[in-house]
Amino acid sequence: MNTIKKTLAGLLSVGLAITALSACSKNEAATQTPKEQGQEVLDVKFGYIADYNGASLAAIIADQGLWEKNGLNVEAIPFTNGPLQIQALGTGDLDYGYIGNGAMWLPASGQASVIMINAVGEADRVIAQPGINSIKDLKGKKVAIPEGTSGDTIVQRALQEAGMSMDDIEKVAMDASTVVSAFASGQVDAAGIWYPLVDTIKAQVPELVELAKNTDFPDLIAPSAFVAGVDPDKEKTTRVLKALREANDWRADNMDEAVKITAKFTGVDADSMKNDAIHAKYYSSADLDKMTEDGTIEGWLQSMNDANVASGKIEGDPVPPSKFYHGEAFVAAGK
Missing domain, CATH: 3.40.190.10 (Periplasmic binding protein-like II)
Incomplete structure (x- = not known):
């Protein structure tokens, strides 16, 4: 009987050791990078x-x-x-x-x-030169827009909310960095642009007016x-x-x-x-x-x-x- 007990105990010990090694191997594999696991980089x-x-x-x-x-x-x-x-x-x-x-x-x-x-x-803005106080005031004005960007989107949405469309403004397509210099030099009346570029423009035109922002349109996430x-x-x-x-x-x-x-x-x-x-x-x-x-x-x-x-x-x-x-x-x- 003692021999049987010793044999069973030995088998159990081996089984536990194998299980422990298997768990260790799995845990080690879980923490290895794909490269360490031999996978292709x-x-x-x-x-x-x-x-x-x-x-x-x-x-x-x-x-x-x-x-x-x-x-x-x-x-x-x-x-x-x-x-x-x-x-x-x-x-x-x-x-x-x-x-x-x-x-x-x-x-x-x-x-x-x-x-x-x-x-x-929540960084997008429609900004305008001092003296322009509403979206409706943009009618016939030059508005700088980086096409296909969030600056484009917010201008279109702001115009829509005011009962207007892109046909009511003079759209001036340019990249974002050019918007900064064009607005600062007064070449355009307004722009669709975003922070932190708005801050860059404000440093040169501190009296600029923010006509619209993302949070004005809660239905448009x-x-x-x-x-x-x-x-x-x-x-x-x-x-x-x-x-x-x-x-x-x-x-x-x-x-x-x-x-x-x-x-x-x-x-x-x-x-x-x-x-x-x-x-x-x-x-x-x-x-x-x-x-x-x-x-x-x-x-x-x-x-x-x-x-x-x-x-x-x-x-x-x-x-x-x-x-x-x-x-x-x-x-x-x-x-």
């Missing part, structure tokens, strides 16, 4: 815009080595706006990028997919987002999303430090960057998961579809958000 070209919303996650990821952690070799490429990144996605010169809400009509036109919501913007091609690579996208999710949660918990990291990454003044950061709403990845699953985010994107159809940016029927927002991939990357 994937090359990625990632676009960003050098403001807080457009660069903060890319800056945090670079600072904390999250690309490498997820088995990615990333070339981060600066762009001046979202439409240029969508164009680069289409030509294969970019794998992933960032767009503001003004470029959301491009995924809705079938030219890209949205893989993650970044933030809800304006999310910025990370985008990919229409049919992105599944494995590469999962790894990119894992890095973005971790950086997103770190940003939510460490805003002051995130501002400093982003300012250093972009070469932009930290005070200006901080003022940019406060003009948006940010959500944890868990909140974004919940809003993906309950349809909130699709509702935001649908409201943007409706606005872009009404403004003429989208001709015909837009792609529904359920087709261009890859929310299931975003949620799955967090599991």
